[in-house]
Structures are given as C-alpha cells and as structure tokens.
Amino acid sequence: xxxxxxxxxxLSLLSACKKETKSVENENTKxxxxxxxxxxxxxxxxxxxxxxxxxxxxxxxxxxxxxxxYVTNFFATWCGPCMAEIPHFKEKMEELKGQPVKFTFVDxxxxxxxxxxxxxxxxxxxxxxxxxxxDNSKLNPDFFKNNFEKWxxxxxxxxxxxxxxxxxxxxxxxxxxxxxxxxxxxx
Numbered sequence: 001x002x003x004x005x006x007x008x009x010x011l012s013l014l015s016a017c018k019k020e021t022k023s024v025e026n027e028n029t030k031x032x033x034x035x036x037x038x039x040x041x042x043x044x045x046x047x048x049x050x051x052x053x054x055x056x057x058x059x060x061x062x063x064x065x066x067x068x069x070y071v072t073n074f075f076a077t078w079c080g081p082c083m084a085e086i087p088h089f090k091e092k093m094e095e096l097k098g099q100p101v102k103f104t105f106v107d108x109x110x111x112x113x114x115x116x117x118x119x120x121x122x123x124x125x126x127x128x129x130x131x132x133x134x135d136n137s138k139l140n141p142d143f144f145k146n147n148f149e150k151w152x153x154x155x156x157x158x159x160x161x162x163x164x165x166x167x168x169x170x171x172x173x174x175x176x177x178x179x180x181x182x183x184x185x186x187x
Contacts, residue, residue: 047119051133054143057106061147068100069163069186074156076109077117081173082157086125088176092183108136161186
C-alpha cells in the first residue's frame with residue numbers, strides 16, 4: 001500500500017504545481033502610478049479601407065467653401081520619412097479633436113500591399129477611419145498638374161492643407177514643430 005501512496009502523492013504534487021499561463025489579448029496597455037489605460041486596437045482583418053479613384057481623389061482635393069481645415073497627406077508604408085512624420089499627425093489629430101479639422105491619409109502603396117502592409121499599418125496606428133487607398137499605377141502627369149502647385153508625384157511624403165481659398169503644400173517630411181506651425185497658420 002505504501003508503494004501506491006507515494007507515487008500518487010508525487011503525482012498530485014506535480015499537477016498542483018503546474019504553471020499557469022495567461023493569455024494577453026491586448027499588449028498596448030499603458031500604466032502609471034495613478035491609472036491604467038488600455039488603447040483600443042483593431043484586428044487588420046476587421047479593417048475595410050476605402051478606395052478612391054483618381055477622379056474621386058481630385059474631387060476631394062478641390063477647395064471647399066467652409067470653415068474646415070482639410071489636411072491631406074500622401075504616403076506609403078515603405079516610405080521611411082512618411083512613417084517618421086505619422087506620430088506628429090496623430091498627436092495633432094488628438095489635440096485638435098472636436099475642431100473643424102479633417103485629416104486624411106492617402107496611401108499610394110502598390111495594390112497588392114493593401115490587404116497586408118497597409119491594413120497592418122492602419123490597425124497598429126488606429127488610423128483606419130482616416131486612410132483612403134489610391135491606385136498609384138493609375139496616376140498620370142495631368143493628375144499632378146491639375147491638383148497641385150508644387151507636387152509632380154516624384155516623391156513622398158506630400159501634404160496639402162486647405163481651408164477655403166487658402167492652401168499650403170509641403171513636399172517632404174515635416175517635423176513636429178513645422179506641422180504645428182503650418183496648422184496654426186490657418187487659424
């Protein structure tokens with residue numbers, strides 16, 4: 001009987017010491033000494049980004065007779081300078097929430113990257129409601145000549161800001177300070 005009790009006792013001790021595993025659903029949790037804040041993340045598979053045709057993009061870029069500031073940034077996920085300025089835009093979007101400012105990011109990645117790299121980027125940055133897709137293979141010199149003063153499509157990032165008849169175009173990456181200055185010039 002002792003031979004039977006000792007193995008059962010060892011087996012029950014081993015099963016009682018089994019390591020517990022916890023699944024972490026959201027790793028974007030930030031905490032401090034006061035409170036814990038969890039950022040909402042979206043699965044890339046759940047994201048449905050809008051595709052704009054060249055004509056729809058041109059229509060969107062036209063001046064509008066209202067008091068809204070339209071900030072339109074042309075970018076691609078493979079563009080280092082584009083990715084470097086995105087946090088500045090996100091910060092300003094949060095700061096200007098509730099004000100008449102509309103941020104739109106026009107992605108010109110290759111169409112085969114829309115469901116992978118672009119959706120992953122949108123999910124990671126929680127920008128799915130601000131990104132539109134533009135098939136860059138359909139862009140031609142007339143599109144640039146008819147819609148921009150300074151951009152010929154040769155480089156990105158490119159940002160155009162419009163409010164009423166006033167506009168500002170920036171070719172290249174913007175620093176946090178430069179973006180703040182340009183946005184303030186429309187007040």
